[in-house]
Amino acid sequence: MAHPSDRLYSNDHEWVIVDGDVATIGISDFAQDQLGEVVYVDLPSEGDELAAGDAFGEIESVKSVSELIAPVTGEVVEVNGALGDSPETVNSDAHGAGWMVKVRMSDAAETEALLSAEDYDAFITEG
Amino acid sequence: MAEELKRTALYEEHVALGARMVPFAGWEMPVQYGGIIEEHRAVRSSAGVFDVGHMAEFRVFGFEAFDFLQRTLTNDLHRISELGQAQYTLMLDDEGHIIDDLIVYHTGDLEYMIIANAGNHESDFAWLVEHAPAELELVDESARTSLIALQGPQALHVAGELAGPGFVPPPRFTIAEASLDGVPVLLARTGYTGEDGVEIVSGARHAAALWRAILSFPEVTPAGLGARDTLRLEMGYPLYGSDMDRTIDPISAGLGWVVPKDKTGYIGAEPVAGIRESGPTTKLVGLLAEGGIPRHGYAVLHEGVQVGKVASGTFSPTLETGIATAYVSADLAAPGTRLDVEVRKKTVPATVVKPPFVTHTSLSV
Numbered sequence: 001m002a003h004p005s006d007r008l009y010s011n012d013h014e015w016v017i018v019d020g021d022v023a024t025i026g027i028s029d030f031a032q033d034q035l036g037e038v039v040y041v042d043l044p045s046e047g048d049e050l051a052a053g054d055a056f057g058e059i060e061s062v063k064s065v066s067e068l069i070a071p072v073t074g075e076v077v078e079v080n081g082a083l084g085d086s087p088e089t090v091n092s093d094a095h096g097a098g099w100m101v102k103v104r105m106s107d108a109a110e111t112e113a114l115l116s117a118e119d120y121d122a123f124i125t126e127g
Numbered sequence: 128m129a130e131e132l133k134r135t136a137l138y139e140e141h142v143a144l145g146a147r148m149v150p151f152a153g154w155e156m157p158v159q160y161g162g163i164i165e166e167h168r169a170v171r172s173s174a175g176v177f178d179v180g181h182m183a184e185f186r187v188f189g190f191e192a193f194d195f196l197q198r199t200l201t202n203d204l205h206r207i208s209e210l211g212q213a214q215y216t217l218m219l220d221d222e223g224h225i226i227d228d229l230i231v232y233h234t235g236d237l238e239y240m241i242i243a244n245a246g247n248h249e250s251d252f253a254w255l256v257e258h259a260p261a262e263l264e265l266v267d268e269s270a271r272t273s274l275i276a277l278q279g280p281q282a283l284h285v286a287g288e289l290a291g292p293g294f295v296p297p298p299r300f301t302i303a304e305a306s307l308d309g310v311p312v313l314l315a316r317t318g319y320t321g322e323d324g325v326e327i328v329s330g331a332r333h334a335a336a337l338w339r340a341i342l343s344f345p346e347v348t349p350a351g352l353g354a355r356d357t358l359r360l361e362m363g364y365p366l367y368g369s370d371m372d373r374t375i376d377p378i379s380a381g382l383g384w385v386v387p388k389d390k391t392g393y394i395g396a397e398p399v400a401g402i403r404e405s406g407p408t409t410k411l412v413g414l415l416a417e418g419g420i421p422r423h424g425y426a427v428l429h430e431g432v433q434v435g436k437v438a439s440g441t442f443s444p445t446l447e448t449g450i451a452t453a454y455v456s457a458d459l460a461a462p463g464t465r466l467d468v469e470v471r472k473k474t475v476p477a478t479v480v481k482p483p484f485v486t487h488t489s490l491s492v
Contacts, residue, residue, distance in 0.1 A: 036159060036162060036163060036353075037162045037163060037164045037165075039164075039420070039442045039447075040419070040420065040442075058471070060420060060442075061163075062163040062164060062353060062357060062441060062442045062444075063158070063163065063353055063441075065420075065422075065471070
């Protein structure tokens with residue numbers, strides 16, 4: 001499974017697209033496949049502060065619940081509210097319409113710790 | 128987990144279909160193929176096929192068979208006195224707690240077959256052996272026996288096509304010999320999905336051919352244990368290990384209907400009569416949740432105070448909301464009672480309902 005190289009990835013299976021100081025965050029295609037059909041996504045609100053490495057929400061499939069782990073620190077500037085009504089978008093388009101939050105990063109250097117697509121593919125292959 | 132997981136006769140079929148295999152009750156079983164929700168919907172709208180070959184089959188034969196089962200099982204065997212009849216029943220310990228829930232089939236003259244949960248296979252058989260008279264023939268046929276469930280509104284049509292002209296399906300809750308695509312089977316009109324359908328008992332070596340023949344029909348979708356669980360919970364069917372165990376009596380579990388009041392002399396009869404007399408302190412109820420999924424073990428609250436625990440909980444693909452069964456204080460068990468479920472950090476409102484959660488299926492029409 002090759003993940004797109006237009007973005008970075010975390011060990012917790014989130015992807016990050018950086019545009020200036022704003023990071024768009026979602027979960028990887030690998031993660032959505034492992035979860036199975038997503039039935040609830042619980043996201044923070046605009047203005048909430050995320051801390052890298054901390055849980056910022058939950059994603060739930062029929063059989064399991066997983067925490068969403070923030071890949072970067074910053075303030076939530078936009079939330080994908082459409083996932084409330086159609087959480088299945090996370091399965092059908094994890095890397096596009098299934099994005100979750102946009103965060104104004106307080107420390108852009110944190111992205112240096114994230115993985116390239118190639119390294120992420122290697123990471124999930126190793127299990 | 129040091130112990131080697133067991134595999135059914137259909138293991139290779141599941142792998143070839145791209146199933147996600149998970150450990151379940153000591154077995155490596157398919158939890159899903161395409162996805163739990165799509166498999167669930169396929170069973171409700173057309174037909175699904177499940178490998179339930181991990182379940183145990185016991186044969187009981189001899190002049191003592193009736194008396195033996197009448198003593199070790201709660202339901203009244205007189206109700207299945209005709210050949211082919213089947214019944215849902217329980218096996219209790221001396222304290223009246225549930226050892227297992229079972230289906231017993233009257234398969235022949237002086238002969239019965241029991242289908243038991245995989246997780247209780249060895250302990251059930253040991254219990255039966257311990258209580259069996261010397262004259263009785265008691266055989267564990269599980270290793271050489273396969274069990275495939277074909278369920279859904281199209282299930283009987285598919286079974287009929289495989290059986291050939293002149294096929295008459297066995298009536299509900301009966302079992303009969305049949306030949307499906309040339310394979311000799313026992314065809315039971317039973318299931319665990321709330322849909323019409325059959326459970327097919329065959330020799331393990333024929334299982335793969337049978338599985339493939341069933342899947343050659345476009346009406347049929349392979350379905351895993353994930354969909355089996357959402358389907359059974361929508362009907363409020365209990366699951367051993369979640370809704371009942373060796374600490375639970377049948378009255379609290381809402382299974383008084385398989386423990387006839389006028390039957391005496393079976394193991395556990397006296398404690399059960401006592402609970403019936405005094406009334407259970409907790410009861411298993413259905414919960415319809417709003418905005419979250421209750422799961423096994425979550426606390427059930429009434430006005431902020433814990434009054435029970437979730438037994439089984441899942442997302443209902445039909446209702447698209449969380450559904451659950453829960454043990455709650457008997458005084459809060461009336462349908463319509465407003466409770467809450469502690470779903471991790473938040474509190475989700477839930478209403479007590481009388482299952483089934485889903486009422487319109489191919490069995491109800």
